[in-house]
Amino acid sequence: MKIGFAGAGAIGCHYGSKLQQAGFDVLLLARGKHLSALQRNGLRHESDGETQIIPINTCADITHLKPCQIIIISCKMTGLTAMLSALQGIIQPDTMLVSLQNGVEAPDRIAAAFAHNSVVAGTAFIGARLERPGHVIHSAAGGIRLGLWQQGSSDHLLALLIEAFQHANVAARIDADPAAMLWRKLLWNCGFNAITAITRRHARDMAAHADTLITVQQAMQETVRLAQTRGINIGATDISKHIEITLAMGPVKTSMWQDIEAGRPTEVDYINGYVATQTTHAQSTAPVNQTLTSLIHAIEARHDS
């Protein structure tokens, strides 16, 4: 079974290298200085205070992903449209496609682009970042949940992928309600991702201070309201669970905070921005998510000027 990763950043390199080390045939699509560093020196992978140099199979040409039975789409939401058009003509009728993006939109967009393929929605519970070209730091957790999103001729590969991850020491399991799975992760991201990027303070601090906790809870309540209008099975208990878990977390730097620090575009439009826009389309308002989105846009614009 050949597994391709369309995008070899933090997520692609972390999971790709684990699968490759466990003996699976893996190929990562990479580009630029990161590709050169991976080809020249191998992947420098740091995890739990241990550093490994892992020779990893990479390609610059997307057509090399054609023989993969499974393609894990591991770019950010900001690169998804371009990645899906680049994959046209590469995807075979029996290729299974897997999304790992944050937000709730990726599986539908992949399913729309490849209407006859098996599509799996995934959620990664991990802290990992691309520190510099060729160098990935894994800082927290690492489990994956996967659920079948669109039926196709290769649905059976889902169980094989779960087994492959487990064999590679990645805690992976099937989620029978992938829509709720995606929205539950969106819920945490709406509560904590933007506010930590704006304040440059850890999520646990935002949960511990009464003032910021109110903002976190309001952003999450707006997200639950939108989810429930769509029949998604999440609710107030999910909010309290997220807050309880966050209070016990280590000093994890969220992805939006990292993106802002690095001057990269964030995924805010697919997180708080998504909730704000979709709520407006439903003739209502989500003022806290709207405000968080505007503040992140303002910080992003500062990088542009």
Ligand SMILES: NC(=O)c1ccc[n+]([C@@H]2O[C@H](COP(=O)([O-])OP(=O)(O)OC[C@H]3O[C@@H](n4cnc5c(N)ncnc54)[C@H](OP(=O)(O)O)[C@@H]3O)[C@@H](O)[C@H]2O)c1
């Ligand atoms: N990192 C985490 O801890 C984490 C946790 C949970 C979920 N996620 C989600 O997982 C997704 C990926 O995150 P990430 O942290 O791995 O992002 P990342 O480090 O930015 O990796 C994405 C990689 O894909 C590459 N890429 C994008 N379009 C490409 C194309 N057309 N051809 C070749 N390469 C392409 C990017 O290259 P360039 O840099 O050249 O654009 C980058 O190396 C995001 O949606 C994120 O929200 C991440």
